[in-house]
Amino acid sequence: MVSLLDIIGPVMVGPSSSHTAGACRLGLLARGLVGGTPDRAKLELHGSFARTGEGHGTDRALVAGLMGFRPDDDRIRTALEIAEREGLDYRFEKTTLDEEAHPNTVRITLERGERHAVMTGSSLGAGRVLVTAIDGFPVEVSGNYHTIVLVAEDIPGSIAKIATLLADDGLNIANMRLTRQRRGGDAFMVIELDDYPDEGVRDHIRALPWVRWAFRLDKVSA
Numbered sequence: 001m002v003s004l005l006d007i008i009g010p011v012m013v014g015p016s017s018s019h020t021a022g023a024c025r026l027g028l029l030a031r032g033l034v035g036g037t038p039d040r041a042k043l044e045l046h047g048s049f050a051r052t053g054e055g056h057g058t059d060r061a062l063v064a065g066l067m068g069f070r071p072d073d074d075r076i077r078t079a080l081e082i083a084e085r086e087g088l089d090y091r092f093e094k095t096t097l098d099e100e101a102h103p104n105t106v107r108i109t110l111e112r113g114e115r116h117a118v119m120t121g122s123s124l125g126a127g128r129v130l131v132t133a134i135d136g137f138p139v140e141v142s143g144n145y146h147t148i149v150l151v152a153e154d155i156p157g158s159i160a161k162i163a164t165l166l167a168d169d170g171l172n173i174a175n176m177r178l179t180r181q182r183r184g185g186d187a188f189m190v191i192e193l194d195d196y197p198d199e200g201v202r203d204h205i206r207a208l209p210w211v212r213w214a215f216r217l218d219k220v221s222a
Contacts, residue, residue: 020061022123023049024076025220026106027065029131029143030119032217034112037067041090041110047103049123050094062106063090071127102130115213129220137179137188143220145174145192150205150214154180154187162205166193169201186212 031037043062045053053059057076064079067088075082083090097105102122109118121131121141131141134149141147152158159178166173175192197216205214 020057020076021071021127022104022125022129023053023058023061023106024065024069024071025127025129025143026108026119026121026123026131027062028068028070028220029065029121029129029141029217030108030110030117031066031068033117033119033134033149033215034110034115035215036112037086037088038110038112039087039089041066041088041108042093043090044093044095044097044107044109046095046097046101046105046107049104049106058106059092062108063088066090066108066110127221134188137181139179139188139190140177141190141192141217143217145194146196146219147217148189148191148193148197148202148205148214149217150189150191151186151212152189152208153210153212154184155210158187158208158210159189161208162189162191165204166191166197166201169197169204171195171197171201 045058049058060076060079063083064073064076067079067083069075069079095107097107102124104123105120107118107120110116118135119131120133121129123129129143131139133139135151163173172194173191174194177190178187180187202214202216205211
């Protein structure tokens with residue numbers, strides 16, 4: 001099924017939905033992993049992002065997203081200058097990821113205070129994005145939902161407890177995915193919600209003794 005968005009693309013600043021709108025949304029998702037605009041960011045560009053990204057504004061769009069600008073924000077045009085004025089220490093590198101990586105892919109390494117995160121994501125066209133890895137865990141995050149991501153000890157009953165907390169706050173789960181590297185080790189959860197979870201919900205989850213960290217990723221699609 002083809003949507004109107006697939007035909008005309010998103011409302012945005014820039015010449016390319018893949019290189020601008022999608023890149024900006026990847027930046028927005030990445031900033032959520034450290035709870036806001038990072039202090040430092042390394043952005044490794046792969047494929048066509050590396051070859052033609054600068055000319056298409058990919059660098060500006062990614063940094064704009066890290067600062068919380070949306071794809072239709074006029075400030076994207078001067079995002080690099082704004083970042084430098086506001087003290088965001090960023091650098092770009094060209095890299096080659098594995099052969100299965102989408103041509104429009106970036107790996108973003110972020111630091112904000114004591115929080116450190118690494119996210120890999122791709123711009124799929126028409127402003128659509130897909131995050132494929134967070135902190136070494138394989139994930140699928142589209143940005144089409146309000147999302148909570150967390151790392152917790154792999155213990156019995158953890159999913160049920162978190163689902164109960166969300167239900168108590170009146171939140172409906174659209175999708176939930178769990179990835180673990182080994183039994184009894186850390187588990188990575190991605191919880192996509194139909195409704196907006198406020199910071200109190202995130203804090204309730206963080207307060208669970210077996211949760212190592214939890215962050216909220218705001219919906220970035222139109």
